[in-house]
Structure formats: structure tokens, C-alpha cells
Amino acid sequence: MTNYDKKYDANDKYSLRGRVFQKLREDILNGKYKEHEELKEVAIGEELGVSRTPVREAFRQLELEGLIRIVPNKGAYVTGITAKDVKDIYMIRSLLEGLCARLATEKITKEQMEEMEENIYLADFHEEKGHLDQIAELDNRFHDILYEACDSKLLEHTLRDFHRYVLRVRKKTLATNTRGRASNEEHRQIMEAIKAGDAKLAEKLANQHMINAYDNMVKNGLKEVYGETTEENNKDK
Amino acid sequence: MTNYDKKYDANDKYSLRGRVFQKLREDILNGKYKEHEELKEVAIGEELGVSRTPVREAFRQLELEGLIRIVPNKGAYVTGITAKDVKDIYMIRSLLEGLCARLATEKITKEQMEEMEENIYLADFHEEKGHLDQIAELDNRFHDILYEACDSKLLEHTLRDFHRYVLRVRKKTLATNTRGRASNEEHRQIMEAIKAGDAKLAEKLANQHMINAYDNMVKNGLKEVYGETTEENNKDK
């Protein structure tokens, strides 16, 4: 939603608040803090060697990123991602990634196109070798390039939000099966549609790419990991 | 993005931070603070009779709502909405309002359906009388009902964000011409499609509703008001 601008990112890595924010975000996404765990200002502050002030401000940001939830006068809790949330996000992303690919077809620069081709080439390589971390990283980057290429700050920012939001889930699935190869093949098709200037096709392929990613996730145990969260959430009505 | 929950809204109207946040949001949307205007912590604090602390926290929230932009060690500035931003938002909303209408077709409750019918009936009435404020209010409410009815916290929250974001612009257009009547007629068609259980049609109509709203906006002087903002934005590269 923000008029995102890397140059003046308020989550400045040189400010304490920015560092706390990034550290906490990473820790939540990596699962260091479990769902519904309470985050206490003083504890976090002491752990990072800062006072409560920057911690509190980081909390406010984390809340609007959807990673924690702040209950006034009570505390901050790591948000649970329900199976339904994941489904909703992929429904939304299916449409928006499609829009993004369509726009990118008109707007993509030569440099971005080249990085995209390189990305796919590299992903093939690491897929052969079974380098799971690199595959995940390249997958992230592929979508990032697409977001940048669509030339819409708002769409870019929105998609990044959702993308980051599902990282907690995705991390566990992309690495556990053969989806990596299929995913990269779909990336290639999207890339070629964009290269050929076929915006409609690029949109359609990107739509389907998300649907496939979600279907695969469901097949490979999303239920086990996140299926029960819904009920837990109900405890706070 | 947040797991939005009215009951424990962190923008608590009883906390100072919450009051500052809501006041500033309103003032920005109403145009009290112009685009690119700098908001100073002490000035705002004095005006509202609070210290800098709650003001700072409100700033962090406003930034993630996209209403201001914080430059580290420099200041907080009201974000400019460029003509392109508006265009992008309506493109995105076209897809998402469509998705929302499609989902609502399956999920809408009896009460929500009734309020929707009442909404359209009332809007007709006020349209006849030329009550512009009520028309705008009912238009907002129609979309809110739809957001609630789709039964997706994430989609609801995302759409609300975008909707609020364009309020600054929309306020100036809905009131100035005959779009009110056409808009309400489109609402009626969407409502009837949902009532008839035709999800595909509801989606299509909601898509088109957004496109029409945008086209109308362009025809009626969006350029004059927001067309030049793009260049101004470039001053901070």
C-alpha cells in the first residue's frame, strides 16, 4: 500500500527500530516465535540490547504487516496463519500475479528480461544438483523481478506483502518434493510469453502458476501443519 | 493484510495513539494536510495535547496504511496520490472486487443480503433528493457489506485499504455529476446476481463496476486535480 521506495525505506537498517523490525520479522518467518506466542517489549528489548521505544515502534509496523496482532493494554501476539488464510492469499495472488505479468509484458526492461532468463537458467542448474536453498531463493527472486517489472509501485508492494506473508508456509513445501522443477518450468513459460509480447497468455500462465502452487501445497501436507490453527484462533473469538 | 478484528482493534479509540491515528487519518483524507506536506511530531502533539510518543507510533501506522511516508532522520510527509496510482488501484480493485463478489455469492448471510437491498433502496431515495453526502456514505457502505460478505478476512482488509486510499480522490467525483445514479444501478445488478446465486455474473459485474467508476473519474477532471502530482514526486527521486 505504501509508496515504497528503497532509497528512503523507513525500515532503515541503521536505526534501532529498523533493525528490531527486520530481526523480528525474520524470526517470525523462520518460526523462532511460534504462532500465538506473546512478544514482550522488555524481553525483546533486552535480547537485542535496546530500550522499549524502538521495540514498540517495530511492533506497530509488524502489526500492519500482519505478522503480529496487538491487543491494547495486553500484548503483542504472533498471528496464526490458518489454512483458509493461505487459500485466500493464493486466490488473491492468482489474480494479482496475473495482472502483474500482463503489465510487465508492456513495461519490462531489457535488464529485467535478462535477469529473468538468467534466473531460470540458474534454477535449472540448482534443481539438477538438489540445492534446495538456492532454488527457494531463485523462486523468490523470480517473482520479485516480475513485481518490479510491472511498473506499479502499489501492485508491487501489495504482492510483496502477500508473498512475504506466505513464506512461513511455502518454505516447508517447495523444498520437500518435485514441485521445484514444475515451478521453474512454469516460470519459463511465463517468461517466454512476456518475451513474445503476449500479455494475455502471460496473465493466464501466472494465474495458473499460483493455482498449481496452491494445489501442490494442499497435496503435500498443508493440512497437517496449519489445518488446526483455525480452531485455536477461535479461542479469542 | 492484518487479521483484522474489530473487537480488539489496536487503533483503539480510547488510547491516545489510537485517537491520534484516527484524527490524522481523517485529516489527511479530508485534505486538511496537503500532499507532500511535512508532519512534525511536536506540532501535532501540541495540537492534540499529547506528547511525541503516541504521535510517533501513530506515524508508524499511518505509513503502513500508505497515507504518509517516513524518511529516517528527516520527517513524515503526506503521500501524494498520482494519477497513475489511482489507475493502478482501480485495476487492482477491479479484480479483487470481482473476486469478492464471487465469494460473497456463496457466503452472504440473510442479514447482509437484507442490508444490501435496503442500501440500494435508500440510495435511490437520496439520489432523487440530491443528498450528496448520504449517497457517498451509502456507496461506501455497499462496498463494506460486500467485503464483509465474502467471508475472507484478508480480502476484506485488503479491499478496505484500497478503498480508503482512494477516498481522497473519489470524494471529489461522485458528488459532481450523474455517476451516482449509474453507480447505484450497477450496485443493484451486482446484488441481483448474488441473490440469484450467479457467482460468475456477480464477478463480471463487479469488475465492470470498477472500470466504469474509473472511466468516469478520468472524464470528470481527475487529470486537473492529480495529473501533475507525478512530477512533484520526482523531486525526491
Add this chain to the structure above:
DNA sequence: ACAGGTATAATTGTATACAATATACGCGTT
């Protein structure tokens, strides 16, 4: 043993004091 209530502790909310940074201005040099 248990219910209720009160005191106590823990935690968040707010204000203020202090530090770091950026901006503006003046002064001197060239």
C-alpha cells in the same frame, strides 16, 4: 476446600529527558 477480594507484581501506555542527525545560517577565504 473454595470463592471472593485485595494487595502485589508484571506489563503496557505516556511523558520527558537526552543523544544523534540533518538543516540553515553566517563567516571567512579565495
Add this chain to the structure above:
DNA sequence: AACGCGTATATTGTATACAATTATACCTGT
């Protein structure tokens, strides 16, 4: 007059002190 430099000032960043609220533990009476 233009430029560089340093100091003064304003503004944001952070820490700490204090207030308000909520949670916990303990005590008391039945």
C-alpha cells in the same frame, strides 16, 4: 560574488521515568 566550512538550531531517534492497566498470588472468610 561564490564557495567551503563550522557552528547554531531544529527535528528526529532513543532511553528512561512515571502512570495506568491488567494479571497473579495470596489471604481471608465461610
